[in-house]
Amino acid sequence: MAAPDPFHARVVQTFWFDVALYRSAGEGPAGASDRLCDGAFQECAGLELAAEIKEYAEGGRNDGVVQRVGRVKLQPIVLKRGMFTTDGDGQVQPELWQWLQGMVAGVRPVPRYNGRIEVRAGRGRPIQAVWTFERGLPLKVTGPALNAKTGDLAIEEMHIAHEGLRLVTR
Template sequence: MPFEAHANASASGSLGVGFGASASATASLGERAGNTKGAQPGGKDLAENLLPPLIPFRFQLVFRQAGNEVAVCEGAFAECSGLEATMEPKLIKVGGVNYGAAQRAGPVSFSTVILKRGMTRTRDLWTWFSTVAIGGYAHRLDAQVDVQNAAGDTVLSWGLKACMPVKFKAADLNGKGSEIAIEELHLVHEGLSLVAPKG
């Protein structure tokens, strides 16, 4: 079903995706760090060292609103960048301590996610952007970036909460150009998370 933008005052309240610190995060990290079965000096035979690194050429985006999938360009994009989170630490200077200062956790900010694709007659990106730009501020979509292996199986997924388009860029036009026309959409969001694999 083609993407249709509907500015809805209740959209922001129906995203249906929670984002919070999990109480089991520390335990999971501890289990991961302690998984050294069969380890030799230098960690040469750790299971992690035997895993092939991911190749970022194959991925797909899935957009959802209130748990229902929304077909934005059928999830077909050539490039996705900006999956980044940065914490700004709080520096605390202690009197009498001259060798370094205490560091405490501070607020986390997220980079703008940039999506690029070959421009076609599909107008999903512009429709979403223009809907928000003319007043449909509540029209947010959750996004999931599925990273796939060469066989097309999803091996890793990133979740983006409450995405909002803030910039649309159409392809540059040039009478002497021969390259593929590229359009892009810039998204801000309210949370980056690693989605638990199904099954």
């Protein structure tokens, strides 16, 4: 039997994303809880920063242009296939839905929440990386097509706009 080819061996790594939302500094009434909710999701996208590059033609320089960094564009965080639940009992947390319903009802100002995304190598495994975002606002929430046979989760997809993204290093 031939030895496995190390160049073609594939290591399949699955990840689990734990998400926590916290009230941004200076948001909400005094004495309000700082923690909105905790959740776990199977997919997370939008951990992306893209800088605009501004080009300036410099006098006397004919072989190129000066390039400078402009504004940074942030993509919304997109969480897929998961749920925000109450600690221990597995019930959906009403605080998230109250935040969304208040926005739909026209409650102003809309409270903003910071977020923490912990990347784990599977459910309940050690943390591999931590991303944080600041001053998040909900953009879109999609629930599952309810089917008693499939046991789909409470949130199919959630989009959160934000004003800052960081990879936390140890």
